[in-house]
Amino acid sequence: MSPGAREVRVNVRAAALNRLDLFVIGGLPVDYTFPHILGSDGAGVVDAAGPEVTAVRPGDAVMINPGVSCYACEFCRAGEHSLCVDYRVLGEHMPGTMAEYVVVPEQNVARIPRLEPELTWAEAAAFSLVTLTAWRMVVTRARVQAGEWVLVWGVGGGVSLAALRVAKLLGARVIATSSSDAKLEQARSLGADAVLNHRAQQVAREVRALTDRRGAAIVVDTAGAATWEESLKCLARGGRLVTCGATTGPTVSTDVRRLFWHQYTILGSTMGNEAEYRTAAQALSEGKLRPVVDRLYPLSEARAALERLAGGGQLGKVVVQI
């Protein structure tokens, strides 16, 4: 497995799990080559580099952006890599990071920043997918402004937790929901201004109460079917609903009258482009957005790690040590 001219081979030290891995296990409409290697997120040491690679060199410790683009189509040339006509994700459309080695384009690695205390391999592996996804949702797509109210559903999810933290970096006021009081406590410690237990409380009513009856300017929804209608009820006039996932189901219903009358904007978002990845990595190098790791498992116990994620009890990222 030698790297191509502009590719690097990374000796993986840790791979972080995402809900995507569970979707892949469940089966996605992708032509897999078996045995398929799971894992989108990873960190490790560059072990070999193609002759045209200039960004990194062997021996560099890097984290991996799991979204691989062609870097040649019109979307890529416009800098919109997650709109690439041949966009692929490690572990989904190509062999993933739960392996000793993975080969990726040089554009897909970023040197692990030096922090005090130093980032662990697990933390570095846990950074990319959720932070990049949340960054694009909150910064680029929803354009969250300081002082705006942002509702983030299901803050136990990796993207939601990252969205809370990115929104706080921008100076927004964040309401976080979860069905777990322990996770709500964690959300508070990471900056949430208000928390709601969506199992015990009526979210739209509480959001109205918290926002002087106006509603939230932005709703971050990764759940889909279970939350969509309530999300729309939570929005302020002119509000933006941004989604990157449908963990509870893909088909939703929208009252179009409310959509036009209140002038809502519905925004889709997937992963992110290279500039967003570099900007998020820069924030990490400034000591912001340091990943929260739930548990570290050896590769031989990867199944237990996936079950931990499937059970939903985690607080932060579940990581596999390679």
Ligand SMILES: [Zn+2]
């Ligand atoms: Zn492309």
